[in-house]
Amino acid sequence: MFCRNQTTRATIARGSALEMEIRRGKFRRSVFLDTLQDSDIQKKIDHEIRMRDGACKLLAACSQRDQALEASKSLLTCNIRIMAYMSELQRMKEAQVMQRVALRSSDAGPTDDRLPCKGKVAISDLRIPLMWKDTEYFKNKGELHRCAVFCLLQVGAEIHDTDMVIVDRTLTDICFDNTIVFSEASPGFELRVELYSCCSEEDYSAGSTHRKLASKLSSSLGRSAGKKLRVAMDPGACSPISNGGGATLLLPLPSVGPKYHLLAHTTLSLSHVQDSFRTHDLSISGNEECSHWVPLYGNVCCRLAAQPHCMTQQMISGCLKVKQFGGDPQSWTNVYGVLKGTNLFCYHRQEDIEANVEPAFTISINKKTRIRASEKDLHSKAQSICISNHYGGEEVTHTLSADSREDTHRWMEAFWQQFYDMSQWKQCCDDLMKIELPSPRKPTLVTSKQGSLYHEMVIDTSDDISTVTDILARRMQELELRSQLGTSPPWMSLFEESPGCPRTHNRLPHSPLRCPRPGLLSSEASLTSDSYSPCSTSPCSRHSGWAEPLSSPSSHFRPRTLSLDAKLSTLRGRGYGGVLQCSCQPPSSSSLAPIPAQRIPQATLSCSSSTSSNSSSEGSHSPELSNGTSFSRPSSARRSLRNLRAKLDPRNWLQSQV
Amino acid sequence: MKGPLSYLQPGRNTKVSDQSETMSFIPGQPVTAVVQRIEIRKLRQGEHLILGFSIGGGIDQDPGQNPFSEDKSDKGIYVTRVTPEGPAEVAGLMMGDKVMQVNGWDMTMVTHDQARKRLTKKNEDVVRLLVTRKSLEQAVKHSMM
Numbered sequence: 138m139f140c141r142n143q144t145t146r147a148t149i150a151r152g153s154a155l156e157m158e159i160r161r162g163k164f165r166r167s168v169f170l171d172t173l174q175d176s177d178i179q180k181k182i183d184h185e186i187r188m189r190d191g192a193c194k195l196l197a198a199c200s201q202r203d204q205a206l207e208a209s210k211s212l213l214t215c216n217i218r219i220m221a222y223m224s225e226l227q228r229m230k231e232a233q234v235m236q237r238v239a240l241r242s243s244d245a246g247p248t249d250d251r252l253p254c255k256g257k258v259a260i261s262d263l264r265i266p267l268m269w270k271d272t273e274y275f276k277n278k279g280e281l282h283r284c285a286v287f288c289l290l291q292v293g294a295e296i297h298d299t300d301m302v303i304v305d306r307t308l309t310d311i312c313f314d315n316t317i318v319f320s321e322a323s324p325g326f327e328l329r330v331e332l333y334s335c336c337s338e339e340d341y342s343a344g345s346t347h348r349k350l351a352s353k354l355s356s357s358l359g360r361s362a363g364k365k366l367r368v369a370m371d372p373g374a375c376s377p378i379s380n381g382g383g384a385t386l387l388l389p390l391p392s393v394g395p396k397y398h399l400l401a402h403t404t405l406s407l408s409h410v411q412d413s414f415r416t417h418d419l420s421i422s423g424n425e426e427c428s429h430w431v432p433l434y435g436n437v438c439c440r441l442a443a444q445p446h447c448m449t450q451q452m453i454s455g456c457l458k459v460k461q462f463g464g465d466p467q468s469w470t471n472v473y474g475v476l477k478g479t480n481l482f483c484y485h486r487q488e489d490i491e492a493n494v495e496p497a498f499t500i501s502i503n504k505k506t507r508i509r510a511s512e513k514d515l516h517s518k519a520q521s522i523c524i525s526n527h528y529g530g531e532e533v534t535h536t537l538s539a540d541s542r543e544d545t546h547r548w549m550e551a552f553w554q555q556f557y558d559m560s561q562w563k564q565c566c567d568d569l570m571k572i573e574l575p576s577p578r579k580p581t582l583v584t585s586k587q588g589s590l591y592h593e594m595v596i597d598t599s600d601d602i603s604t605v606t607d608i609l610a611r612r613m614q615e616l617e618l619r620s621q622l623g624t625s626p627p628w629m630s631l632f633e634e635s636p637g638c639p640r641t642h643n644r645l646p647h648s649p650l651r652c653p654r655p656g657l658l659s660s661e662a663s664l665t666s667d668s669y670s671p672c673s674t675s676p677c678s679r680h681s682g683w684a685e686p687l688s689s690p691s692s693h694f695r696p697r698t699l700s701l702d703a704k705l706s707t708l709r710g711r712g713y714g715g716v717l718q719c720s721c722q723p724p725s726s727s728s729l730a731p732i733p734a735q736r737i738p739q740a741t742l743s744c745s746s747s748t749s750s751n752s753s754s755e756g757s758h759s760p761e762l763s764n765g766t767s768f769s770r771p772s773s774a775r776r777s778l779r780n781l782r783a784k785l786d787p788r789n790w791l792q793s794q795v
Numbered sequence: 796m797k798g799p800l801s802y803l804q805p806g807r808n809t810k811v812s813d814q815s816e817t818m819s820f821i822p823g824q825p826v827t828a829v830v831q832r833i834e835i836r837k838l839r840q841g842e843h844l845i846l847g848f849s850i851g852g853g854i855d856q857d858p859g860q861n862p863f864s865e866d867k868s869d870k871g872i873y874v875t876r877v878t879p880e881g882p883a884e885v886a887g888l889m890m891g892d893k894v895m896q897v898n899g900w901d902m903t904m905v906t907h908d909q910a911r912k913r914l915t916k917k918n919e920d921v922v923r924l925l926v927t928r929k930s931l932e933q934a935v936k937h938s939m940m
Binding site for chain 2: 791792793794
């Protein structure tokens with residue numbers, strides 16, 4: 138009597154010898170594997186314990202914050218791995234005991250527990266959006282609160298960690314570039330994604346009181362900082378899970394060093410697998426009061442792909458005889474069949490596979506295929522297998538016949554297993570999903586992923602200004618290419634070192650001053666107090682000194698300091714109306730404020746011309762400083778640097794000449 | 796080339812008022828202002844046409860830094876500099892003027908770059924501005940009294 142197995146499409150006579158053989162074969166295999174796996178796990182535990190000891194030592198010894206963070210992260214990972222392996226070991230021992238019990242009472246008979254094939258599960262391109270308060274993000278209020286975060290990904294006893302990322306409010310997303318591949322996952326896998334974070338600034342640990350005291354003394358304890366400190370002092374309040382949950386109970390942890398706390402977690406399974414990016418919800422633990430808080434939007438985006446082995450590996454191969462249904466009963470074709478994925482490839486010869494020759498024909502084996510084993514075949518003694526497919530509305534049946542009875546069994550079993558796998562792995566068996574193997578590790582890039590121009594532009598006083606100008610010259614070029622192809626804006630000609638004045642304004646008597654000497658930028662601007670009045674000419678004492686610098690360009694180029702912000706704010710504070718008293722500063726600390734984007738040279742000279750008798754240039758916005766009468770003639774790249782900076786700095790109030 | 800004084804009635808929302816109002820600008824509300832028409836003929840300098848003044852302001856700029864505006868939240872376009880003997884000065888433009896319209900295009904709600912572009916169109920030889928300034932309003936007030 139035929140009994141159609143509910144989960145498979147291959148039918149086999151129940152109670153037949155075929156069925157019993159298959160079952161007995163499967164059952165026998167499973168007994169041998171246990172003890173091997175046991176020792177394997179034990180080795181892993183020992184390895185992790187050694188790693189853990191090393192991390193503890195490193196944590197105690199290191200002085201740099203980055204090293205401490207990395208060491209703490211490895212420590213946490215090791216702890217969690219040890220926990221996982223131990224629970225795995227426990228589970229396996231229990232399973233063994235259960236199985237031995239079941240063996241003894243074999244009357245119950247083997248249950249039909251077909252195991253689905255394993256597969257590769259890969260998670261990549263993890264991205265966690267953040268949700269900063271817009272006051273924090275745009276206006277740069279408050280100190281830059283930074284946190285170190287990383288993700289732990291766990292399937293069963295296999296735990297992988299991502300690289301650590303430092304998060305501050307310049308980032309809009311936390312991105313982890315790693316691709317994590319779990320090689321042996323069953324279709325019922327549960328991928329637990331956990332996000333751990335640790336405050337990367339102040340050290341709240343008990344062991345470093347001196348540093349803490351010093352920092353508290355130097356900076357006043359604001360309301361938020363005080364709150365954080367209070368919370369940090371009370372470890373239980375913030376989140377119940379810290380450093381791997383139960384690990385703290387079993388495994389001793391060092392009290393010094395940064396500690397990671399669980400910030401968010403989620404669990405992904407087969408239903409989330411797709412060959413594209415998907416967004417999943419995160420369960421967030423912790424709140425704003427915790428020191429390790431990072432404002433998460435509440436989602437995680439990632440690409441979760443799975444490649445079951447039935448899709449990537451050859452499940453069975455062997456010699457077959459194939460005949461198309463309805464054809465001549467004697468027209469059997471000898472082929473070498475390979476079952477892989479959703480196809481049965483039939484090659485003329487076995488060598489063709491290595492030679493990469495196309496198969497003679499391909500029979501698809503997918504969810505809609507029906508396979509039947511027929512006991513009796515009029516023309517041959519051996520059993521044959523019928524495979525029916527629907528190709529575009531037509532039903533096409535192939536008949537396979539193997540050389541011997543055992544082979545037929547093997548093939549039927551393989552088909553059986555294939556159907557079962559497909560039913561278990563569901564959408565992963567429709568098409569093969571691509572999994573990119575992680576490339577060999579590249580050295581981590583230090584640059585932040587999403588920095589504004591300012592962050593790339595922060596320069597130390599010791600930095601060479603020419604590197605900065607190179608960066609900006611390049612950016613300038615990009616901008617130009619993007620915006621104005623063809624005619625360059627009129628002011629660009631200014632930057633070519635062309636002798637003479639490209640534009641002379643005929644109507645203006647003060648032509649020497651109008652002459653577009655691109656120099657300008659660091660000249661002394663001392664304006665008289667009544668210089669702001671329309672149509673007044675206010676002579677300036679520096680007029681005489683003006684002509685000289687024009688003729689002798691000297692490149693006094695002072696390195697920029699980070700006091701630009703301070704400079705701009707003091708300018709603003711002094712108010713406008715042209716009253717800009719600029720103090721002379723010694724060379725080492727003078728700052729070069731960016732000039733507003735001026736399209737024509739005259740405007741570029743507006744600052745310097747304010748030192749001269751040129752009247753209508755009052756009200757110009759930002760002065761330049763130097764400590765001498767000479768002004769420099771910086772190179773075109775530096776000027777473009779300034780122009781660009783001026784254009785992009787929202788704190789400037791742009792003026793354009795038309 | 797000073798045109799007659801006129802009341803500006805921008806767009807469809809015309810609002811007639813008995814008294815001239817201050818130059819305060821309430822976003823979303825129609826603007827009433829006393830304006831002067833100024834016609835500037837562009838001057839050719841090499842291959843460029845220039846008007847001879849500088850503008851500042853725009854909706855993308857920080858209005859608090861505008862030295863000419865009375866209301867420091869006014870994001871309009873202001874004349875920050877007038878080149879002496881330039882076409883703008885000759886036409887009567889003065890520093891501190893707020894540009895309301897250029898050739899019919901509104902300039903009260905534009906970015907800085909949009910404003911600049913509207914003034915520097917290469918195919919236009921003449922720009923007709925409608926500008927307003929404090930002294931105009933006062934002059935009207937005095938004349939009405």
